[in-house]
Structure formats: structure tokens, C-alpha cells
Amino acid sequence: MLVTIDKLKVGALIRSEIKDNTNKVVVKAGAKLTPLLLKRLESWGVKSVDVEPDREDESQKPVVEVKVVEKKAQTVLDKELVIKIAKKFSNVREDPLMDKIMRLSIKHLSERQSKIK
Amino acid sequence: MTNDPVNQFEYQKYFDKLVVFTRSLQRIREAKSYSDFISEIETNLDEITPFLFYKFYGINEDQKSLKIISELGPDELTIDLNMVQWSLSNDGPSLIPFQTPIDENIKANILIPVVGAQPFGVICLWVDYETSGFNIYIALALKMLAQEVASSFSLMNLTNKIKEQRDFMECIIASVPSGLFATKMDGTIVSINSNAEILFNVNRKEVVGKPYMEVFPEKIASTIYTLRINAERTGGVSETEVEYEFSQGNILYLGINASIIYSESGEKLGYVIICRDLAISREVVKLRELDAMKNDFVSLVSHELRTPLSSIISYTELLLTPGMVDSPEESNEFLNIIFQEGHRLARLINDILDLSKSESGKMDYIFAPQDINSIAKQSLRSSKPLAEKKNIELQEVLAENLPEVSCDIDRIIQVYLNVLSNAIKFTPEDGLIIVYTRLVTVENKKFIQVEIKDNGCGISEKDYDKVFNKFEQVENVESHSSGTGLGMPICKNIIEQGHGGRMFIKSELKKGTSMFFELPV
């Protein structure tokens, strides 16, 4: 089931693999959500992830299903952006300031994109 | 265009104008008062461009409302708030022609934003020209003016903030209920509050900037000096209590506390010294003294009581130990000593009780009118055997027709006997003791005075007080004391506390002593 990033629990099992726009798998199915992974997903602008449900979460399923389509599209688009920016900054990642600028760039451009939508 | 000689001339003219203008802008910075400041702004504005009216709008803290800082024009002339806000975001002056002229002459507004670290406001001019009159020189000059005004405002704000802070600090110092002053590390006084001024009777203007050693009373200065040394040693605070004569006869007990003032970076800046009136009243001081005295008394008494008691115990022990007594005579002697010491103990205990009663005013007196002379005679008769032992002659010089005195006869006899036995003690063999009675007037009051004069060795003046002190027995070469040492103090209490009279000594060394006591009529 799809869970929004703010409701993700550490330890949750990721059910479907997450691919980038070149169809490369960046997170495998069955991967466990570690704190580090959660952080990465957040900084990539990922909005929701398909995880194995908890027993208690079963009841939420129907509500989440309705939102599935929108959420999926958003994930892919954001990822595209993230990867594009990451590529742009690939030669300068070691510079601490440039690394931070990259994150700012992703942040602002994602916000802008979602406003356009 | 710059090759055009006419224009070059124009350019030079404006350049010179700008130089002159820069100088006149200085007057804004140097204005001594707020009103001077405003009028300099107006003068400078006028130099740049002629205008009909002007209003200097200040923007309030909320950024949404305006106040008028100064103006020269009718109330009906106003500016839209959103125009003002736009001007603040535009970083230079603007001339805004009116869509429809307000009247014949007023054709445009000039808005000059005044912005420093924060937006201060907008100067608005109403002018009688439109676009052709507005050139780059005017725009530049107005911008420079705005910058000058903005930095003056910033400076004013800063100065006000500093002043506010300083005023606040001064209020804190002033409201501290103790005397407070601060010095630099070298002792120079930096600041002093009014409580301290009053306490040490100094004037702030005279002491600030001077070393405290010079201007404070010596006792205080030296106390502070010691405190400072201690504080430096311990690295923090040191305090002490000191007695300070605030004014004639007015003694204060001050708690003085010195702390080192450290800067944020840990550097020693100076000292702050706080002086608290501990508000210890005289009664409390007296109580403290009495308390001390009481402790002394208790230890004195136990000592006095122990002496006879230990004799009694020692001799009794001897008598009980077989083989210690050599003869019946010896055992009799021991028993005598025990007997005497026992009596002494009894007398002592009586006297202590008497003293206690007499001091606390709990002694029971039975007052009745008495003839002092007959009491004198009676006492002399009782003392005769004692005097005869030393071959001392007793005489009496008693005034006639003395009025009767209300007194407790037994107690007065006690006094007579005590004094007489003292006199006999301190008079050598073949001496003379005379008892006088007379009527005296002291401060319009009548007293009967009894003088018992001897020609003994005398008591030096410095020892007068000792006579009446508990347990203190004056050095006496001649006699061996069998008294309790409490006699005189008890007598003094009887006369003074019990009868409202007076008891005192006059004496001359080697010539003799006179003991006086007076009873009110």
C-alpha cells in the first residue's frame, strides 16, 4: 500500500522497487526502510512509497488506493528532477557549499513544480 | 554628446554643483538637535529642486501605517499608502506626474525613499514641473540626500538604544535598596548609587573618577581593601560585617560584599561593592553583649562554686581514708575546714540568688519609712567586733534632723554591712573608718547620702568599676578574702535598681577610700 512519506515508519518493508527515469532500480523490493533510506527518500522529494502493510494499517487501504494514480506520477517526475540536478552537480559534490546548494536547488525547484501542477 | 562643448560645460556645472552639495549634506549629519536635523533636510531639498509643498512620511513598525515626521503643506495633500510602499521598494527617487493636475501649479509628486538597514519613510515633494525639469543631477542629488538622512536615522536609533540600555542599567543600580558602587580594577570609582552617597556622605559628582581610598571614610575604605584582596584570592566574592558610625552617636552595622566583575570573555573589569545596613538595633547589640556576659557569668559562677565544693570533697575523702589522719586534732581541723567551706558555699549560693534577683528586679523589697541614722548606728555596732580585730576605730558623723527615707531596712543594713566589711578589709591595722550621713541636693532632687570613709590603701581610679563587677576582687596586698566577690554588685543593685539611688566610690591611693550611697527622699 502507498504511504505518504511523513507517515512512513522505520522498519517498514518496501513492497515495490523504486526505479529512476532510466528504469534503473534504485531501491529493491523487500528492502527495509532504514533511517538513512528515509532521509534519502525525503531529500529526493519522494512523496510516497509502496510498503508492506502492518496488521493495523489494513483498515486504511481503501482510502489510500484512491490516491494511488496521482502519487505515482508525482514520484516519477520528482525523481527526474532530482536526478537531473544531481547530474549537474556531479563534478562539484565534494565541495560542501555546492552540496548544500544542490539540496536547496532540489527543494526550490520541486516546490515550483508542484505549484505549477 | 560629450564632445559637444556646450554640453561639456553643462556637465562641469553640474559636477561642481554636486561637489558643493556634498558639503551641504554634511550639515544634516552634524545637526545638534532633532529640529536642526529636520530643517537641514528641508534646506538641502530646496537646494536640489524647487518645490511647492513637502511632507516627510515615516513608516511605522507595522510597515502598514504612516506618521508625519515633518511637513510644509496643507492637510488635503496626501499620498496613497501603496505608492509609499512602492517607493520604498524602488531604490531611488521617482517623479510621478499627476494624471490630472491637482491645481494649476501642482503638476507632479517626487517620492524619495529613505531606507537604511530598515525602511524609515518617504519624503514627498509637490512640484510645479513635470518631466522636463527632472534630470540625472536631481535624481542623483536626491538619492544622496536620502542616504544621508537614512544613516542619520540609523545613528539616532542606535544612540537611543544605547541610551535606553544605559538608563535602564542606571535605574537598576539606583533601585537596589543597598548602597552600591562599582570601581575599576585600580579602585577608581565608576558608578555609585544614591543610597551609597547617603551612607558615606559623598556626592556622586565628586567621587566618580577618583580612587575610593581617597573619598570614602577610612574604616570603610580599609574594609573594602581587605575584601578586595580576599575576593581576588578566591576569585569571586568576599564579605564581612563592620561597625560604622553613620553620624554622631548613630552606629550602623553594615554587611559589605565585594564581587569581581568579569567581562563576557572572562576579563576582570572591576569590582562591585554592596553595603547593606544589617539593621541591628542597639537592643540587639545589648542582647548580644548580655548573652556573652551571661555565658561568662555562668562559667564564673561554676568556677566559684566548685572551689569550696572540691575542698569539702577532698577533706571528706581524707577523713574517710584509713590511715590518712594522724591525730584527733588533725581530724578536727579537717572537719572545721569542711564546715567553713560548707558555709561559704551556702553564702555564695545565697548571694548568687540575691544578685540574680536584684538584677532582674525580682528582689522583694519591703518599703517602710526608716531613719537612716539609726540604721547606721546599728550597722556600726554589728561591725565592731570585726573592726576590733584589726584595731580599727569606728566613728560616726551623722547629720541631725534627717528626713525619713522609704526603704527596705534589711537590705539597707545589708548594704551598710557589706560596705563596712569591705572598708575594714581594705584598712590596715590601727586604721580609722568614719560613717557620715547628710542631705544632698542633686538636680533639684533631695537625697540622703551615706559616706563610709576609710584611710586604707585606696583604690586607683581605673579599678573603680572593678569594685562593682561580679567576682572581681581588687588586688589587695593585705587582706585575705573570704567574701564571695558578689557583695558589692548586689549592694549597687539594691541601691540603684531597688531604691532608685546611686552608689559610687571616691578614692586616693595610699590615703583612703570613700564609698557613697544615696537614697532618694
Add this chain to the structure above:
Amino acid sequence: MDSFDVRNRIEAIEELPTLPVVVTQILQATKSMATNANDVGDLISSDQSLTVKVLKLVNSPFYGFPQKIKTITHAIVILGFSKVKNIVLAASVFGMVKQPKNSTISLTDLWEHALTTGIVCRQIAKHRNSGVDIEEMFVAGLLHDLGKVIIICNLPDICTAISENVRKKDCLFYEAENEILNFSHDKVGVWLAEKWNLNPALIEGIKCHHDPLAARGDKEIAFTVHAGNVIARALDIGSGGDNKIPILNAKVAEELGLNVPAIDKIMGEVLIEIEKAKDFFDLIHSQN
């Protein structure tokens, strides 16, 4: 190839872009204090298409004046000589050259990047609040990549070589240029700017935008353009001819007070300003 050769080739180009006469005149006029609004207004009005462009831009939300500005002279007195001068420059420069066929780099992208850089520089200057003319910073940012325009339009073979290099090495245009030519577009831009008689401090700023610490005299413009360039690229608007981003020099960032929170704030504000400057972007698209 050495710079002397390239310069000669550039000088030899007949169609080296020149500023329209009227623009040169306007730039000249605004240097004199005696110039009044009517003088400049007349100059602009003499060029019909320029007038149309300028009137559109002065009413842009980018300048935010609460009333409609109807005439050029009004624009000059309301917005000020500096802003109008810059509007004239921008309006002229965007259509200055035509995109050559088979060019590997899009002029539209380049101008978008230039405009963005101008807006960023202006925003940085606003934050600095150091009395520097924010409109000058705008122009400096706008014109910093002038040299690239020349290379694209007038030295197409060199441009192709550079682009190849960029693709192969996946590096900055600037780095590729240096490899092939042993110098770069900043110098080319300087020559052009000197020809156009632009302000010397501005020229120094353009010259040193890749190497800001080497700037002579007042380094403020050079520093600002350098930082503006980096941030504009981080905002991914337009293109500088490559897919990479140069490093923001740490000393420059410190001097300009550009710590992370400041950059964050500036980015947000710039994106808003870019929305307001839609008229400018439209102009770019209509001209290219």
C-alpha cells in the same frame, strides 16, 4: 590557436553585433548629469520597435508600479534613469543576433540564463544593502555571457568544437573553451563590452566572473556576477552551453554574506521575481 588570432578573427567579422545607435546614444546620455528625462525620452521614442518593447517592460510586475505607465518619459521619471537604461539594453540585446542554423547551443536558452543571472545579481545586491546600484548588477548579470553569443554566432566552427568537447568530457563550456582555445568567452565578452563603451567596472565584472579574485579595483561586481551565475544555474533556467555547474568560490560567498540560509532565501525570492519578469522572458522568445 592563440588569443591574438581569435581576436583578429573577431575584429574581422563585419557583422559583429553592435548596439543599435539609439542605444549607444542613450547609454552616453545617461552618463551626463545634465541629461533630463525628455532628452532620453525623445531618443527612445525615435525607435518605434524599441518604444513598444520598453513600454511593455516598464509596466511589468517586475517593477510593480501601481499605476499604468503611458509614456516613455513618464517611465523615465517614475522608474528612474538607471532602470530605463537597463530595460533599453535588455530590449536591444535579446534580439541582437540570430540563431545560426545547425548551432549546437540555443540562444534562447543562453538569454534565459543571462536574464536569470541578471535577476539573481540584482537580488544579491538587494540583500547586501551596501549602497551599490542594484540596476548595475542587473546589467552585469545580463551581459556576463556576451562572449558566448559571439562564439555561437560568429565563430560557428569553434563553437561546434567546444560543444563536442563539452559532450565528451561532460564538463563546463568554460573548461572546454580553455582546452581548445587556451582562453575563454569572458575575454571575448570584454572586447565587445569595450566596443560598446560600457562602464569599466562592469567590464571588469564580466571579465572575471569565472575568476573573481583576480578582479582589479572594486571587486563587488565581479563577485556578484560570479555568485549570480552559479545560483542561476542551480535554478536550472536556461543554459550556459553545458550541463554542469561551476563551484561558488568560498571566499566570494563569505564576502557577499552568502551563507546557506541567505542563498535559500535568495533562491526563493528570485523564483518569485522571475514570475514577475515574464514580459522579459516573452521578449526573449519572441526575438529568437
